[in-house]
Amino acid sequence: MDATNGIEAALRTSEALQQGHFQLSSGRHSDQYIEKFNLLRQPVLTSQVCALIADRFRHQNVDVVAGPTTGGVILAFEVARQLGSLAAYAERSEVGDSKREFRRGTTFSHGARVLIVDDILTTGGSIRETLSALHEEGIEAIGVAVLVDRSDGAVDIGIPIDALLHMTVANWEPSDCPLCAAGEPLTKPGTTRIAGRSE
Numbered sequence: 001m002d003a004t005n006g007i008e009a010a011l012r013t014s015e016a017l018q019q020g021h022f023q024l025s026s027g028r029h030s031d032q033y034i035e036k037f038n039l040l041r042q043p044v045l046t047s048q049v050c051a052l053i054a055d056r057f058r059h060q061n062v063d064v065v066a067g068p069t070t071g072g073v074i075l076a077f078e079v080a081r082q083l084g085s086l087a088a089y090a091e092r093s094e095v096g097d098s099k100r101e102f103r104r105g106t107t108f109s110h111g112a113r114v115l116i117v118d119d120i121l122t123t124g125g126s127i128r129e130t131l132s133a134l135h136e137e138g139i140e141a142i143g144v145a146v147l148v149d150r151s152d153g154a155v156d157i158g159i160p161i162d163a164l165l166h167m168t169v170a171n172w173e174p175s176d177c178p179l180c181a182a183g184e185p186l187t188k189p190g191t192t193r194i195a196g197r198s199e
């Protein structure tokens with residue numbers, strides 16, 4: 001099975017890919033939503049999609065696989081396990097809202113080859129923050145891999161982003177939303193306690 005079919009199957013099997021009428025974290029409305037944790041709660045399926053990433057980087061001498069909290073940490077652990085690498089976890093800094101750091105005694109050897117992994121690419125914010133955290137450790141990432149890129153190519157972080165699946169998600173301002181016009185009930189998925197934080 002190729003990577004695109006593999007991730008699509010995993011998203012459908014786990015019911016992570018949902019159809020309906022959703023308010024995205026941006027405030028816009030959409031007829032599709034990915035509840036990534038429906039997939040990440042299933043270790044066997046998650047391990048299978050991590051294999052699709054690991055296969056692409058198996059011959060690139062990856063020393064460390066780094067991922068941002070929360071989904072990226074799970075993926076970093078498993079991709080690193082499959083590559084025989086170390087894992088590193090980029091956590092939100094306690095001092096800055098859009099800052100991440102490697103805590104709990106994480107160290108990187110000089111010139112370490114670090115692969116960044118994350119789940120769904122939307123704005124690229126968490127990956128940018130992870131790159132910055134690596135820069136502070138004196139490390140340039142060798143690559144970035146995500147399960148799904150739904151940014152429509154709008155994200156430029158200076159290095160290529162390897163996505164198992166590119167997905168265009170139709171979305172509208174509420175005033176232009178055909179589902180609102182049709183009177184479909186609106187769902188606000190993934191609501192977090194801190195406004196604006198969805199990753």
Ligand SMILES: [Zn+2]
Pocket residue numbers: 021029030174177178179180181186
């Ligand atoms: Zn709507």
